[in-house]
Amino acid sequence: MKREFAVIGLGRFGGSVCRELSREGMEVLAIDTTESKVNEFRNIASHAVIADATDEKVLKELGIRNIDHVIVAIGEDIQASILTTLMLKELGIKKITVKAQNDYHEKVLIKIGADQVIHPERDMGKKIAHSIISSNILDHLELSDDHSIVEIKASNKIVGRTLVDLDIRANYGCNVVAIKSGESKEINVSPMATERILDGDTLVIIGADKDISRFEKQLVIED
Amino acid sequence: MKREFAVIGLGRFGGSVCRELSREGMEVLAIDTTESKVNEFRNIASHAVIADATDEKVLKELGIRNIDHVIVAIGEDIQASILTTLMLKELGIKKITVKAQNDYHEKVLIKIGADQVIHPERDMGKKIAHSIISSNILDHLELSDDHSIVEIKASNKIVGRTLVDLDIRANYGCNVVAIKSGESKEINVSPMATERILDGDTLVIIGADKDISRFEKQLVIED
Numbered sequence: 022m023k024r025e026f027a028v029i030g031l032g033r034f035g036g037s038v039c040r041e042l043s044r045e046g047m048e049v050l051a052i053d054t055t056e057s058k059v060n061e062f063r064n065i066a067s068h069a070v071i072a073d074a075t076d077e078k079v080l081k082e083l084g085i086r087n088i089d090h091v092i093v094a095i096g097e098d099i100q101a102s103i104l105t106t107l108m109l110k111e112l113g114i115k116k117i118t119v120k121a122q123n124d125y126h127e128k129v130l131i132k133i134g135a136d137q138v139i140h141p142e143r144d145m146g147k148k149i150a151h152s153i154i155s156s157n158i159l160d161h162l163e164l165s166d167d168h169s170i171v172e173i174k175a176s177n178k179i180v181g182r183t184l185v186d187l188d189i190r191a192n193y194g195c196n197v198v199a200i201k202s203g204e205s206k207e208i209n210v211s212p213m214a215t216e217r218i219l220d221g222d223t224l225v226i227i228g229a230d231k232d233i234s235r236f237e238k239q240l241v242i243e244d
Numbered sequence: 245m246k247r248e249f250a251v252i253g254l255g256r257f258g259g260s261v262c263r264e265l266s267r268e269g270m271e272v273l274a275i276d277t278t279e280s281k282v283n284e285f286r287n288i289a290s291h292a293v294i295a296d297a298t299d300e301k302v303l304k305e306l307g308i309r310n311i312d313h314v315i316v317a318i319g320e321d322i323q324a325s326i327l328t329t330l331m332l333k334e335l336g337i338k339k340i341t342v343k344a345q346n347d348y349h350e351k352v353l354i355k356i357g358a359d360q361v362i363h364p365e366r367d368m369g370k371k372i373a374h375s376i377i378s379s380n381i382l383d384h385l386e387l388s389d390d391h392s393i394v395e396i397k398a399s400n401k402i403v404g405r406t407l408v409d410l411d412i413r414a415n416y417g418c419n420v421v422a423i424k425s426g427e428s429k430e431i432n433v434s435p436m437a438t439e440r441i442l443d444g445d446t447l448v449i450i451g452a453d454k455d456i457s458r459f460e461k462q463l464v465i466e467d
């Protein structure tokens with residue numbers, strides 16, 4: 022069941038969206054004003070066209086009306102982003118996601134009917150700030166205000182020990198849901214209690230934030 | 245225990261990193277060549293200075309040597325990003341994180357000693373693509389190229405059934421690592437096999453992407 026998407030603006034963000042949708046087998050129409058960008062996506066997207074999305078005639082000719090979900094990833098040119106969104110809305114596109122530059126831009130986009138407004142740089146900045154504060158936490162998924170899943174690098178206090186030996190569940194109230202091997206880069210999503218943690222491994226841990234941070238303080242931060 | 249950070253380049257990404265580190269009580273030195281950017285951070289960062297980070301003399305005068313971790317978030321000007329990283333390395337900064345524009349940029353950064361290279365737009369693009377493909381997938385943590393953790397809304401094909409009854413592990417190769425209750429908003433990070441899934445619940449599932457997508461196709465997408 023392929024669905025139809027269009028990505029307008031193939032910068033780093035829009036390009037990545039286009040690439041990932043295509044990799045997952047989706048039909049994607051890729052649009053950019055810059056020929057070199059479009060060429061980059063000729064063998065990736067189902068269709069890649071050089072076009073100015075602020076030109077309503079062009080949008081119509083591309084059959085954009087038949088597309089379920091359009092992602093507008095035009096960056097610096099806020100006016101083009103707004104104008105494109107407005108026209109997509111008028112053409113009756115059901116779902117429009119737009120990348121915003123700032124709060125003012127977001128406000129206008131919502132007013133004119135964007136369904137979803139995103140701030141990739143801002144969101145990623147927050148995420149990175151948290152991983153920087155705790156340099157052992159490689160990645161982080163917030164499940165709720167007080168629960169998370171984190172990827173933690175195995176410290177020398179952990180390497181060589183087994184899960185049953187560490188008894189993380191009883192001692193810290195967290196669960197190890199996966200182990201990423203540093204060497205093979207493989208992921209074991211059903212680690213056994215007898216699993217021995219090796220140098221370079223990453224533990225994927227779920228739990229309450231306070232439990233994770235206790236675990237981290239006692240077992241991860243190297244003296 | 246405040247640690248000292250510096251953020252060079254206060255664009256959307258660097259600005260967000262600076263804001264979040266400051267919000268978490270960290271000491272941050274904010275640097276940008278553009279006066280208006282620096283003014284924006286005067287009341288946010290511990291120090292905010294207008295300076296060109298490619299000027300070694302300036303970096304020294306700012307006492308950057310005493311800073312534990314420097315984040316280089318210079319964007320378009322790849323040359324400035326590389327030169328700044330090189331000088332920070334020569335000044336003996338222990339931890340240098342750099343935002344890259346593309347793979348070539350990343351390669352050079354690693355060669356000259358950057359400790360961490362990040363691609364905020366690319367990573368966020370992937371994340372958004374996944375949430376776009378499946379509106380049932382509420383959130384997504386990429387563990388590797390082919391493994392993820394996802395939050396999936398319980399569909400009517402699942403509600404009322406137990407984990408043992410669904411036998412997700414045997415049937416789909418994925419594990420349910422947590423259940424978020426729709427009602428109490430509580431999170432159970434050690435769901436038992438006899439746990440019954442209720443309306444409004446969200447399942448947190450870990451597995452290979454292909455297994456998760458098979459699970460989703462058969463048990464989540466409503467007919």
Ligand SMILES: Nc1ncnc2c1ncn2[C@@H]1O[C@H](COP(=O)(O)OP(=O)(O)OP(=O)(O)O)[C@@H](O)[C@H]1O
Pocket residue numbers: 029030031032033034035052053054055058072073074075094095096097098101365
């Ligand atoms: N009117 C338009 N129609 C189609 N594409 C456009 C239009 N205006 C700009 N673009 C394209 O949008 C893309 C993204 O724009 P820009 O580089 O300004 O954004 P950005 O926020 O810096 O991107 P990123 O951070 O994701 O790399 C560019 O490749 C640009 O050519």
Ligand SMILES: Nc1ncnc2c1ncn2[C@@H]1O[C@H](COP(=O)(O)OP(=O)(O)OP(=O)(O)O)[C@@H](O)[C@H]1O
Pocket residue numbers: 142252253254255256257258275276277278281295296297298317318319320321324
């Ligand atoms: N040599 C330099 N020293 C200090 N700051 C610099 C230097 N060169 C550029 N900057 C600043 O870095 C910031 C980010 O650069 P730029 O806007 O090119 O990146 P970007 O990738 O488009 O950013 P974002 O997507 O995060 O908004 C800008 O505010 C710019 O003024």
Ligand SMILES: [Ca+2]
Pocket residue numbers: 142365
């Ligand atoms: Ca950007």
Ligand SMILES: [Ca+2]
Pocket residue numbers: 255256319
């Ligand atoms: Ca910019």
Ligand SMILES: [Ca+2]
Pocket residue numbers: 096097319320
């Ligand atoms: Ca840019």
Ligand SMILES: [Ca+2]
Pocket residue numbers: 160385386387388
């Ligand atoms: Ca990751």
